[in-house]
Amino acid sequence: MATTAPPNPAPAPKRARRGSGAVTLHDVARLAAVAPITASRALNTPEQVSPEVRQRVTEAVAALGYVRNHQAGALASARSRLVAAVVPTLSGPVFGPMLQALTEALAERGYQLMLGQSGYVDSREDALLDAIIGRRPDGIVLTGVERSPEARRLLLASGIPVVETWDLTPAPLDLLVGFSHADVGHAVAQFLVQRGRRQLAVVAGDDERSRRRERAFCQAAAEAGLPAVRVIRVPAPTTLKRGRQALCQLCESGPAVEAVFCSSDLLALGVLTEAQARGLAVPAALAVVGFGDQDFAADLNPALSSVRIDGQAMGRQAAQFVVDRAEGRDIPERVVDLGFSLIERGST
The missing domain is CATH 3.40.50.2300 (Response regulator)
Structure with missing residues (x-):
């Protein structure tokens, strides 16, 4: 049920009065002259409030620069709608098409991509995975199938869907899309x-x-x-x-x-x-x-x-794997071999 504004709404706070200095949902509610639960509904389930309340809350968010706490929402729903991808390098062009397709395919389904760079030599993958798993993403997309024992332990113990890419192996950690x-x-x-x-x-x-x-x-x-x-x-x-x-x-x-x-x-x-x-x-x-x-x-x-290598197909398939697993759908084929094409041109 929508909440109407009182005759004399509280003055707008210039800044949140919290130790961190962060603007909170309570500040948004005060400025919009609604209860905090109503402000939360306007942001998370806007169909449950009136258009006038939605507008007031939206204007308050813009005026205060409020940033929603997605982590709190994820704890409540057990879903973060965040997917992490780890590649050896972001400077080379070879992984670009896969990452672009992965980003777009996830966004179409309401998920966002977080990128990490592990390096090739003296890989930082173990530390990176430890940090990623602590944030409980809905899926992790990795490059290759070579993992340290510690990385395998972390990934298997996490329960998070894992998609390995750019390779093939008879014993994937979880899901795999790549080529030989x-x-x-x-x-x-x-x-x-x-x-x-x-x-x-x-x-x-x-x-x-x-x-x-x-x-x-x-x-x-x-x-x-x-x-x-x-x-x-x-x-x-x-x-x-x-x-x-x-x-x-x-x-x-x-x-x-x-x-x-x-x-x-x-x-x-x-x-x-x-x-x-x-x-x-x-x-x-x-x-x-x-x-x-x-x-x-x-x-x-x-x-x-x-x-x-069809990097775009790889990215789309990786996204489909993650979303299917996160949303509880069966995946009958956990390994997809995309193959490759040898394109002959003037240099041969």
Whole structure:
């Protein structure tokens, strides 16, 4: 039932008189001349109050700069409507499409995304997960399937839905959407072998997923009877500069390389840049394959062949997993293999 204003409403407080200095719901109620429970209803279940009360409370919120305590609401409903995602880096473009799709798909269902960056080397994931779990999100979206024993313990004990992405494993923690890095490495090696390339090289980041692609690439080359693949590892996250430096190393030692598989498109761009500086014809003298199929890959000259991962589909599926689990729906298929596409362009 709506509450009407008394004849002489209380004067508006300039600031909340609390030790923290924060504006409270009681301050909003005083300014709107309603009871605190009515102010709460106007904000949380506005259909239960009259339009006139809703307007007064809304104006009071705006005048005071009141920020609602979502944590208190989450405790009451056992739902935070918050989802946390952890990626190794926010500086590289490869995770962008997944995060964008994840954000949009969650927002459509009334959830918000909180991002964390774990790093590649000396990962901060354990401490980050401890902080995230303490805030009781409705779901956690992680990159990869490699976890420390402590991280696995925290996640399993939390009871929070967990979606692992960007990888495949026969034993996921909970839910999984990704692709096989070993299959990627094998497919790229076969692709280059079929085009008559024999002296192969890999320029790879030093993270575990890149190394898995590297190992599968080398194994497939050996199975085809090719000479040993020359491998150069660089720190992750990878950069154009590291790609240039890697091709310098390859050119200055050993036989001439005929094809290079890079663990990122940025590395591949660096290889292409250094090849042009050295007068190496691409693809006649050197074929180059990247990973990620970033927006710039098709616009290079020559256009870069690359492995395409559907990051948008990954983000949408991760969001669906989280929402289904948070809202109590059955999930018959807990693992989704999105696969990949090898896009052939001018660099091969």
